[in-house]
Amino acid sequence: MAESSPQIPTGVPTAARVYDVMLGGKDNYEVDRAVAEASLSIMPELRAIALHNRAMLHRVVRHLAAEEGITQFLDLGSGLPTVRNTHEVAQEVNPQAHVVYVDIDPIVLAHGRAILADNANTTVVTADIRRPEDLLGRPDVRALIDFDRPVCVMLVGILHHLADDEKPGRIVQVLRDAMPSGSFFFITNFTRLGDAPESVALEKQLLEQLGSGRVRTPAELAAFFDGLEILSPGLVPLPLWRPDEPVLDASTIDVRFMTGGVGRKP
Numbered sequence: 001m002a003e004s005s006p007q008i009p010t011g012v013p014t015a016a017r018v019y020d021v022m023l024g025g026k027d028n029y030e031v032d033r034a035v036a037e038a039s040l041s042i043m044p045e046l047r048a049i050a051l052h053n054r055a056m057l058h059r060v061v062r063h064l065a066a067e068e069g070i071t072q073f074l075d076l077g078s079g080l081p082t083v084r085n086t087h088e089v090a091q092e093v094n095p096q097a098h099v100v101y102v103d104i105d106p107i108v109l110a111h112g113r114a115i116l117a118d119n120a121n122t123t124v125v126t127a128d129i130r131r132p133e134d135l136l137g138r139p140d141v142r143a144l145i146d147f148d149r150p151v152c153v154m155l156v157g158i159l160h161h162l163a164d165d166e167k168p169g170r171i172v173q174v175l176r177d178a179m180p181s182g183s184f185f186f187i188t189n190f191t192r193l194g195d196a197p198e199s200v201a202l203e204k205q206l207l208e209q210l211g212s213g214r215v216r217t218p219a220e221l222a223a224f225f226d227g228l229e230i231l232s233p234g235l236v237p238l239p240l241w242r243p244d245e246p247v248l249d250a251s252t253i254d255v256r257f258m259t260g261g262v263g264r265k266p
């Protein structure tokens, strides 16, 4: 169980800690486990889906660091540190790669600080991406990210926590406009499946218990990539993005419930 601290509210569930439950982590509380259990009772595949999301993150970061020469990663809604974080994958390729983790939940900073104490090229910032202009102006972000050089902006498993009236499309647009040419955007999101009513039931449950949840159609997800050149194989179920191993059955919910892709700013 996570250590309690005055800044960490333990009586209400948070997305970062519920996701930690899904990944088998220990930084969560009873309230978080209750939401995770309720979600799993609707969609038992959620644990596998969380692992697919992490596996795609590893493949994308490795690809961008090794093949596209990206040296700066802005990981928005990074979540609690878990097995193989963005900085570990990027710095395996290039020890000089810079990584800024951003999350609204103060528990991420509390746990990230300890892990990153010896890593001068990586930091954790507590901020709300719904105010992207403030985020981009922060000295602790600018200390590690040079916005005159290409950046990989990561919005992995975060936009489905924002309601439509929080204007996720505008947030992506502000970020896109602020990045130089040659920057990449890596986005994954829950996907509304026409043949799987549980995808809609899960949205309702997350809204009720977590206060946030928005399962988007493939067209809504595609709109986040407006103005970007989408890398092959496109916006696809996560395990199908340049898999290390062939995917034997792509028809299952665990494969299809999240869609992701990578776009390059021309």
Ligand code: SAM
Residues within 6 Å of the ligand: 014, 015, 016, 017, 019, 053, 054, 057, 076, 077, 078, 079, 080, 102, 103, 104, 105, 127, 128, 129, 130, 155, 156, 157, 158, 161
């Ligand atoms: N990106 C990680 C991954 O995909 O493995 C973690 C995803 S986790 C499901 C979503 C994270 O987004 C949580 O840690 C949550 O605290 C964070 N988050 C939600 N809304 C946010 C906001 N408005 N600003 C910053 N972070 C936010």
